Amino acid sequence: MKRDSRLSGVLHVLLHMAQQPGPFTSETLAKAMDTNPVVIRRIMAGLRELGYVRSEKGHGGGWRLACDLSKVTLRDVYAALGSPSLLAMGNRTESPGCLVEQAVNAALDQAFHDAEALLLSRLGEVTLAMLGEDLRKRLGSRKIHDISAHRA
Amino acid sequence: MKRDSRLSGVLHVLLHMAQQPGPFTSETLAKAMDTNPVVIRRIMAGLRELGYVRSEKGHGGGWRLACDLSKVTLRDVYAALGSPSLLAMGNRTESPGCLVEQAVNAALDQAFHDAEALLLSRLGEVTLAMLGEDLRKRLGSRKIHDISAHRA
DNA sequence: CATCATGTAACATACAAAGTTACATGAAAC
DNA sequence: GTTTCATGTAACTTTGTATGTTACATGATG
Numbered sequence: 001m002k003r004d005s006r007l008s009g010v011l012h013v014l015l016h017m018a019q020q021p022g023p024f025t026s027e028t029l030a031k032a033m034d035t036n037p038v039v040i041r042r043i044m045a046g047l048r049e050l051g052y053v054r055s056e057k058g059h060g061g062g063w064r065l066a067c068d069l070s071k072v073t074l075r076d077v078y079a080a081l082g083s084p085s086l087l088a089m090g091n092r093t094e095s096p097g098c099l100v101e102q103a104v105n106a107a108l109d110q111a112f113h114d115a116e117a118l119l120l121s122r123l124g125e126v127t128l129a130m131l132g133e134d135l136r137k138r139l140g141s142r143k144i145h146d147i148s149a150h151r152a
Numbered sequence: 153m154k155r156d157s158r159l160s161g162v163l164h165v166l167l168h169m170a171q172q173p174g175p176f177t178s179e180t181l182a183k184a185m186d187t188n189p190v191v192i193r194r195i196m197a198g199l200r201e202l203g204y205v206r207s208e209k210g211h212g213g214g215w216r217l218a219c220d221l222s223k224v225t226l227r228d229v230y231a232a233l234g235s236p237s238l239l240a241m242g243n244r245t246e247s248p249g250c251l252v253e254q255a256v257n258a259a260l261d262q263a264f265h266d267a268e269a270l271l272l273s274r275l276g277e278v279t280l281a282m283l284g285e286d287l288r289k290r291l292g293s294r295k296i297h298d299i300s301a302h303r304a
Numbered sequence: 305c306a307t308c309a310t311g312t313a314a315c316a317t318a319c320a321a322a323g324t325t326a327c328a329t330g331a332a333a334c
Numbered sequence: 335g336t337t338t339c340a341t342g343t344a345a346c347t348t349t350g351t352a353t354g355t356t357a358c359a360t361g362a363t364g
Binding site for chain 3: 002025026027038041055056057058059061062063
Binding site for chain 2: 338339340341342343349350351
């Protein structure tokens with residue numbers, strides 16, 4: 001797999017859930033995302049632990065939102081995934097004895113750190129509610145999107 | 153392999169080369185980097201094509217710097233590697249039909265793009281000569297580092 | 305108790321970087 | 335000219351991680 005798409009995926013799920021009351025089974029969500037129910041449960045596990053969503057077993061069970069969408073940022077969601085590494089590049093050796101490599105690492109670390117900080121900052125500026133608002137604009141006059149129609 | 157370390161690696165090689173006249177065989181460089189000669193040739197190929205280094209076969213052959221170190225930035229070196237992706241994360245689907253996913257992508261793309269731009273900008277601010285200068289400071293009063301002593 | 309849905313372990317697949325082997329090409333030394 | 339050295343490159347192996355899949359235990363509902 002080329003790149004980590006868990007953040008993209010879990011946001012997709014959350015935004016879908018925000019459009020309808022729920023609950024949603026992992027299977028329903030998986031169909032909408034064209035993936036496997038276990039994958040859904042996996043990426044949702046961290047959000048459940050942080051209380052952003054709740055899950056229930058048995059008949060009528062499934063996933064429900066359990067947070068104020070205007071208080072949860074994309075950065076929070078990212079953190080709920082376990083804060084996977086943001087950059088595809090890194091240093092060859094983290095604590096090299098070679099002074100040459102230390103000089104290289106210092107220069108790269110600075111650039112890497114700045115980029116990571118900016119990305120986290122940007123993610124922290126966007127709430128799930130804002131995403132929902134943007135979606136509403138995109139939907140325009142259309143009827144609220146039904147997740148069950150997603151399969152088309 | 154966890155993360156792409158080619159940029160880190162090739163910079164390490166270039167900085168080593170800047171400390172001594174050369175030429176350097178792939179094998180010598182590989183030993184200094186604790187890796188394989190073919191890996192060296194691979195990461196150096198792009199730099200050769202752009203004229204940053206030259207290579208010669210046969211006796212007395214090997215790699216030599218062929219550029220003004222004060223004119224080549226880390227961003228140039230990155231480009232010579234083929235501009236591999238900088239971010240470890242990406243969108244699930246690049247051109248989704250689903251409006252929900254479009255909204256998610258739009259938000260993430262913005263953040264991703266900003267972070268990539270900043271990283272490239274930072275890399276563009278640092279020249280190989282500046283790296284060499286930093287290294288000189290780290291070396292302090294010490295004798296110029298001999299690459300053959302690297303194996304220690 | 306049968307059914308539904310999550311929770312999770314275990315295994316399979318896909319992909320890219322890094323490491324390795326093998327050999328062709330060309331240059332210098334003898 | 336032949337040997338030796340060094341690059342150039344293809345092909346294959348190894349490794350790490352995300353993703354996909356199967357199987358089954360757990361618990362809730364009807």
